Amino acid sequence: MSTGAKPSKYKDDAAREERLREIRREAETLGKVSQQGIRPGRAPFLQASPEQGYYGLPALKAPPWKQEIPAYLFVGGAAGAAAVIGCAAGLLSPSDREMIRDARWLAAIGGAISPALLIADLGMPSRFLNMLRVFKLQSPMSVGSWTLVAFSSTAAAAAFATSFRNGGGSLQFVENAAGALSGLFGLGLATYTGVLVGATAIPVWYENVRILPIHFAASGVGAAVSMLELKGHASSPSLNALGIASSLAETLIGISVEANKKPALVPLKRGKSGWVTRLGGLLSGPLPLVLRLIAGSSGTRRSIQLRRVAAASMVAGSFLTRQGWVQAGRASASDPSIPLELPATRSLTTNT
Amino acid sequence: MTTTAFLTDSTLCIGCKACEVACKEWNQVPADGFDWRGLSYDNTAALGHSTWRHVQFVEGDPQPAHGGNSPDLLSWAFLSDVCKHCENAGCLEACPTGSIVRTEFGGVYVQADVCNGCGYCVVSCPFGVIERNEQDGRAFKCTFCYDRQKAGLHPACATACPTESIKFGEIEELRREAAMRVSQLRAQGFEDVHLYDPKDSSVGGVHALSITRGDPKSYNLPPHPEVPTIRLNMGWKSVGIAAGLMVAGTLLAFLGGRNVNGRTDEHRSQALEI
Numbered sequence: 231m232s233t234g235a236k237p238s239k240y241k242d243d244a245a246r247e248e249r250l251r252e253i254r255r256e257a258e259t260l261g262k263v264s265q266q267g268i269r270p271g272r273a274p275f276l277q278a279s280p281e282q283g284y285y286g287l288p289a290l291k292a293p294p295w296k297q298e299i300p301a302y303l304f305v306g307g308a309a310g311a312a313a314v315i316g317c318a319a320g321l322l323s324p325s326d327r328e329m330i331r332d333a334r335w336l337a338a339i340g341g342a343i344s345p346a347l348l349i350a351d352l353g354m355p356s357r358f359l360n361m362l363r364v365f366k367l368q369s370p371m372s373v374g375s376w377t378l379v380a381f382s383s384t385a386a387a388a389a390f391a392t393s394f395r396n397g398g399g400s401l402q403f404v405e406n407a408a409g410a411l412s413g414l415f416g417l418g419l420a421t422y423t424g425v426l427v428g429a430t431a432i433p434v435w436y437e438n439v440r441i442l443p444i445h446f447a448a449s450g451v452g453a454a455v456s457m458l459e460l461k462g463h464a465s466s467p468s469l470n471a472l473g474i475a476s477s478l479a480e481t482l483i484g485i486s487v488e489a490n491k492k493p494a495l496v497p498l499k500r501g502k503s504g505w506v507t508r509l510g511g512l513l514s515g516p517l518p519l520v521l522r523l524i525a526g527s528s529g530t531r532r533s534i535q536l537r538r539v540a541a542a543s544m545v546a547g548s549f550l551t552r553q554g555w556v557q558a559g560r561a562s563a564s565d566p567s568i569p570l571e572l573p574a575t576r577s578l579t580t581n582t
Numbered sequence: 583m584t585t586t587a588f589l590t591d592s593t594l595c596i597g598c599k600a601c602e603v604a605c606k607e608w609n610q611v612p613a614d615g616f617d618w619r620g621l622s623y624d625n626t627a628a629l630g631h632s633t634w635r636h637v638q639f640v641e642g643d644p645q646p647a648h649g650g651n652s653p654d655l656l657s658w659a660f661l662s663d664v665c666k667h668c669e670n671a672g673c674l675e676a677c678p679t680g681s682i683v684r685t686e687f688g689g690v691y692v693q694a695d696v697c698n699g700c701g702y703c704v705v706s707c708p709f710g711v712i713e714r715n716e717q718d719g720r721a722f723k724c725t726f727c728y729d730r731q732k733a734g735l736h737p738a739c740a741t742a743c744p745t746e747s748i749k750f751g752e753i754e755e756l757r758r759e760a761a762m763r764v765s766q767l768r769a770q771g772f773e774d775v776h777l778y779d780p781k782d783s784s785v786g787g788v789h790a791l792s793i794t795r796g797d798p799k800s801y802n803l804p805p806h807p808e809v810p811t812i813r814l815n816m817g818w819k820s821v822g823i824a825a826g827l828m829v830a831g832t833l834l835a836f837l838g839g840r841n842v843n844g845r846t847d848e849h850r851s852q853a854l855e856i
Contacts (some may be wrong), residue, residue: 290710369702421830431672468836
């Protein structure tokens with residue numbers, strides 16, 4: 231709760247006193263105070279008013295989530311998309327066993343890390359099974375927990391069956407069934423997180439509830455494709471096409487967010503959360519798109535190297551994008567101007 | 583069972599904080615510490631996991647007869663803020679464990695023995711009330727003294743209030759009483775009194791009504807609170823679109839990949855030679 235004092239840039243009391251003397255001299259001789267961080271006496275200060283709310287204090291509570299949640303959004307999104315890729319590859323390119331196997335293992339590993347991250351963030355990790363006490367359609371967190379359980383188990387089954395089957399037999403059936411199911415649940419896992427953060431009381435999130443599932447899906451597909459490319463499938467034209475599609479989608483979403491001038495979207499553009507979101511957008515949208523277009527569809531070493539750079543950029547971008555959105559949620563919750571519908575001029579209130 | 587409610591009247595509140603103390607004593611809520619905010623005489627700042635009643639100090643311009651004997655003194659309005667116990671409660675809808683329930687008295691109650699501290703209720707409350715206690719791990723807020731109500735008692739805060747600023751009773755009776763009180767105050771010349779009960783929003787009204795002096799915004803009460811579930815349809819529709827795009831995209835990519843597969847194999851061998 232306590233905010234704590236900012237570390238002063240003045241090294242000792244004498245330096246501080248000297249600064250105060252300068253300010254007094256300026257005030258006496260010039261009748262004004264130009265230095266920053268000064269509120270001269272009798273100036274307006276934070277008040278409880280229809281213009282500033284209750285002393286500019288937040289009207290909402292910030293998300294209490296720690297680093298695990300943005301990390302989960304990244305891992306879960308990539309894992310879900312990897313299962314979908316594995317499913318499509320199994321259906322249309324069954325001869326590429328290595329790609330199918332790697333996609334399914336990516337899904338399975340992500341499906342194992344995701345619940346660990348979520349449980350680590352719980353206030354009471356020992357009670358994680360309470361998530362499965364009920365199934366509530368109106369709670370995206372409940373729907374997501376059940377989706378994740380279904381995804382993790384089917385993705386693990388698909389991965390093991392793909393690795394250990396020899397020819398046909400019952401494991402082939404397990405591979406096909408579990409692969410199809412993990413692809414289905416993967417679609418949910420890669421997209422539901424958009425509703426999870428979108429259907430909340432946090433302005434920057436709910437204003438984007440329509441765009442978030444598509445944004446997170448594109449980010450997840452981009453990350454999964456890129457991880458597979460970095461694993462050694464950088465010459466696959468299918469993955470490259472998906473990489474182009476997802477980075478194009480991320481570019482378009484980035485443009486639409488930047489073009490949206492609603493004040494609720496400010497945390498996506500300004501402050502620390504703005505920097506992180508924009509950097510994430512650049513690394514997962516325009517940069518890999520341009521790199522992939524330059525690389526072309528040829529299989530030369532140069533073009534494969536370019537694609538690998540694009541892939542690395544996309545993975546980092548997807549991670550930062552999730553970080554940025556969670557940080558933007560925190561910044562949004564601390565600003566009372568949207569929920570209280572305060573007038574735009576709030577120069578006196580502190581902004582994080 | 584009757585649906586019960588609070589009516590908190592800022593025109594009667596003297597800012598004594600007896601409600602905060604009574605709440606903490608009865609519910610054994612931990613201390614908040616001693617943070618000096620430097621904003622007003624209120625150093626508690628907001629409702630939270632350890633603050634279930636919070637007396638707000640709204641300081642206004644000096645007004646004769648409000649704030650003291652000197653014309654230089656600020657006018658003061660106090661309001662004891664509390665969980666609104668919404669008709670459509672965001673926290674209750676969002677809770678994935680079913681820990682948050684609606685009691686037979688119409689209150690919104692967190693079952694502490696079920697909560698696993700996921701924090702989703704925290705971001706789903708349009709009033710910024712419920713909060714996770716990072717030491718304990720679980721989320722806490724006003725229980726509406728469910729235990730006392732079950733035993734036929736009034737909540738601790740309403741019992742302790744020395745000026746009857748906090749009234750407790752049947753909700754429709756209190757709504758009538760609130761309307762009467764507002765018209766009475768207006769007749770006495772208090773033009774700026776408001777009843778805060780957002781019935782026309784998706785929250786559908788609250789079980790903790792407030793009469794405020796001045797704009798409810800000054801008390802951090804949102805003019806149009808919305809329960810987050812109203813955005814579920816939009817969100818899930820987008821999930822459908824996103825999933826469709828993912829299916830179409832991956833299928834097209836691998837269908838296209840199959841057609842150029844022969845070419846790719848050549849490229850692959852070329853790449854290996856280089």
